[in-house]
Amino acid sequence: MxxxxxxxxxxxxxxxxxxxxxxxxxxxxxxxxxxxxxxxxxxxxxxxxxxxxxxxxxxxxxxxxxxxxxxxxxxxxxxxxxxxxxxxxxxxxxxxxxxxxxxxxxxxxxxxxxxxxxxxxxxxxxxxxxxxxxxxxxxxxxxxxxxxxxxxxxxxxxxxxxxxxxxxxxxxxxxxxxxxxxLGMPKGLCAATGMDALTHAIEGYITKGAWEMTDMLHLQAIEVIAKSLRDSVAGSEKGREQMALGQYLAGMGFSNVGLGLVHGMAHPLSAHYDTPHGVACATLLPKIMDYNKEYTGERYREIARRFGIADADKMPLDQVREAAVQAVKQLGIDVGIPQNLRELGVKEEDIPQIAADAYRDVCTPGNPRETTLEEISGLYRSML
CATH class of the missing domain: 3.40.50.1970 (Rossmann fold)
Structure with a gap:
């Protein structure tokens, strides 16, 4: 070990x-x-x-x-x-x-x-x-x-x-x-920061450095966030209390094992377009989860369980991976997260520069799937 x-x-x-x-x-x-x-x-x-x-x-x-x-x-x-x-x-x-x-x-x-x-x-x-x-x-x-x-x-x-x-x-x-x-957070900020916390939990769980102790923290964070974020955005006091705990659990984990390509690609969006960090992460998360899914073993099954997906234990691996991606995507839609990069102001002509920045970002090497500059460019383009 x-x-x-x-x-x-x-x-x-x-x-x-x-x-x-x-x-x-x-x-x-x-x-x-x-x-x-x-x-x-x-x-x-x-x-x-x-x-x-x-x-x-x-x-x-x-x-x-x-x-x-x-x-x-x-x-x-x-x-x-x-x-x-x-x-x-x-x-x-x-x-x-x-x-x-x-x-x-x-x-x-x-x-x-x-x-x-x-x-x-x-x-x-x-x-x-x-x-x-x-x-x-x-x-x-x-x-x-x-x-x-x-x-x-x-x-x-x-x-x-x-x-x-x-x-x-x-x-x-x-x-x-x-x-x-x-309690005073406006809905948009509540949604963006909450999805950032979910990104921390999921990326921390599938990153190369993940291990048993951080897995425990990240899985609990995923479960708390999946159950609480919608209520938190709706203004529920209990929901916000639970999200305060969920985001801290995720932080305890990812701080010690690193993140991945979602954060690597999100940082240039904030630098170039002043996109709020949580919005950038939330928009990218389902797409990068889909990109990574073949390189995560059984981990998406555990994510699906924490989202309460029925029959997550019995589904074939390819189906449960897709179900996990769709559950995360639906949560983003439900709390008002943009679903494409044009909504964030991204321009086709900027992609070579932001892709180069993402490729060099300190978070990118933690991604479970090895990536290339060309693949990052393609991911950005596919989300315009």
């Missing part, structure tokens, strides 16, 4: 009211001052302020950095580093979705490893020497699981590409999975 590594948060809190435990963690660690990293909308709509009110009540010192945008750039990270240094913060409280928490990770890593201040040198597996400035992560979307992963994604605007950073030093010291922080 090969050596497998698991890296998870030191501490995580789950359930309604979990954000109150931020005070517990701040006091336990003798933190003096936080940089609260969030975005303007989360402040405007009184989501981030649920946390700052708790900090105020406890008399904890902080400054706010709210310049985070979807698909954060190198420049956004560098602005955050300056804000963190100016505030003389000894920890970061990240309140938001994947873009916020990813930016917080990059800020925290550069503050403690200033030789990486160009940000670009963090691409791939960077040889950082020090742990990030401590991060307390509070997700406001149920999808990215950035609060429990060792990955983050930054946009290189100058070259119209996204790059993935993988660093065991960047994982938040504590995560607070509080569904009350997710």
């Amino acid at each position: 090969s050596v497998n590594r698991m890296i998870l948060n030191e501490t995580s809190y789950f359930g309604k009211g979990a954000i109150k435990e931020v005070v517990t963690e701040a006091n336990k660690n003798h933190f003096k001052k936080a940089l609260v990293v969030t975005d303007k909308d989360l402040l405007k709509f009184n989501v981030a302020t649920k946390v700052t009110a708790i900090l105020d009540e406890a008399g904890l010192d902080y400054e706010i950095f709210d310049q985070i945008v979807p698909n954060p750039t190198i420049e956004d990270v560098q602005a955050g580093v300056k804000a963190c240094q100016s505030a003389q913060a000894d920890h970061i409280i990240a309140i938001g979705g994947g873009s916020v928490i990813d930016t917080a990770k990059a800020i925290g890593i550069i503050v403690t490893n200033p030789e990486f201040s160009d940000v670009l040198s963090l691409e791939g597996v960077a040889d950082t020497k020090n742990k990030t400035l401590p991060i307390l992560a509070i997700p406001t979307t149920s999808g990215t699981a950035a609060e429990v992963t060792i990955n983050y994604v930054i946009t290189d605007k100058a070259n119209e590409r996204k790059f993935v950073c993988v660093d065991p030093h960047d994982i938040p010291v504590a995560a607070f999975i509080d569904s009350d922080m997710m």
Whole structure:
């Protein structure tokens, strides 16, 4: 048996009211001052302020950095580093979705490893020497699981590409999975981030590095998401609570084994067209599942079981694989995910560039089926 590594948060809190435990963690660690990293909308709509009110009540010192945008750039990270240094913060409280928490990770890593201040040198597996400035992560979307992963994604605007950073030093010291922080998500964001979580679970389950412990996490995540996403998008409080758990389970797994071609092909769509990451993944997922199906053994049968497909145990393998693909596709349709790339603004003439970017993406080698540049180009074209 090969050596497998698991890296998870030191501490995580789950359930309604979990954000109150931020005070517990701040006091336990003798933190003096936080940089609260969030975005303007989360402040405007009184989501981030649920946390700052708790900090105020406890008399904890902080400054706010709210310049985070979807698909954060190198420049956004560098602005955050300056804000963190100016505030003389000894920890970061990240309140938001994947873009916020990813930016917080990059800020925290550069503050403690200033030789990486160009940000670009963090691409791939960077040889950082020090742990990030401590991060307390509070997700406001149920999808990215950035609060429990060792990955983050930054946009290189100058070259119209996204790059993935993988660093065991960047994982938040504590995560607070509080569904009350997710109740304000609009339906579209709820659907996109939820399908992103499903993509994490399915890609993590079929990736080359998958093993028993991550299989357990990914299969449970698939089952929770399959049962809960429609209700969550419809606004059900119980559905959102379940999705908060499902996305975290998926994050525990994929962070430790990697992803595959769906993410490899999704990153260029966000970089070139500013497509929300979850939408890009959700649109691509059924097509890439179909592309991979002959290379996954019995794993699609287990996915079909978790989707509650009748007779999944008895179906011939080719039929159960197709049933799993169709179940995922139907879930995407039901929650309003675009079904072709033209809806995302993709142009035929751009395919050579985005295909080249996808082929080089750090996620692509984890795919269970070996792929080529030509095949990736063909997959993009087939979805226009």
